[in-house]
Amino acid sequence: MATIVKWQGSGMAFDATASTGHTVRMDAAPEIGGENTGPRPMEMVLMGLGGCTGIDVVMMLQKLKQDIKDVQIEIESERSEDIPKVYTKIHVHFKVFGTDLNEKKVQRAVDLSAEKYCSVSKMLEKTAQMSHDFEIIEV
Known part of the structure; x- marks a missing residue:
């Protein structure tokens, strides 16, 4: 099983892609540089x-x-x-x-x-x- 987590280039958003091909966005709170585009x-x-x-x-x-x-x-x-x-x-x-x-x-x-x-x-x-x-x- 493998997962790839890729920074989206700005802020603190990362997209994680599982070995099954499904992707989910994670992000941080605005007070630490995130944009609240996904769960922590x-x-x-x-x-x-x-x-x-x-x-x-x-x-x-x-x-x-x-x-x-x-x-x-x-x-x-x-x-x-x-x-x-x-x-x-x-x-x-x-x-x-x-x-x-x-x-x-x-x-x-x-x-x-x-x-x-x-x-x-x-x-x-x-x-x-x-x-x-x-x-x-x-x-």
Whole structure:
């Protein structure tokens, strides 16, 4: 797997292109020379966490024949005051929308993602206190 990150020639904007060919723009805040044209790199880390754990949970719930309609992941975080400003606390909250969802199956999917399958979560737990919970919303 390879990624190419290229400065866009002015300000602090960088385009990152993944080995799959998909590109995303990252930028910095205006107060440090950015133009706010994309998420900050540390925001991308949390987005990656949400995508990774979301894929796990959706796949497991589908395999468990749960009638899910939507899954939303809300992530709250805290960072160190000292440089490097790594994440020190991350809380992942799942909102699982569906019909007649089995609470134990949802709990198992969320737990397995956090504790075993989500590679991003496993990397982040090296510096951050990780926690997670969920709520089921009947639709």
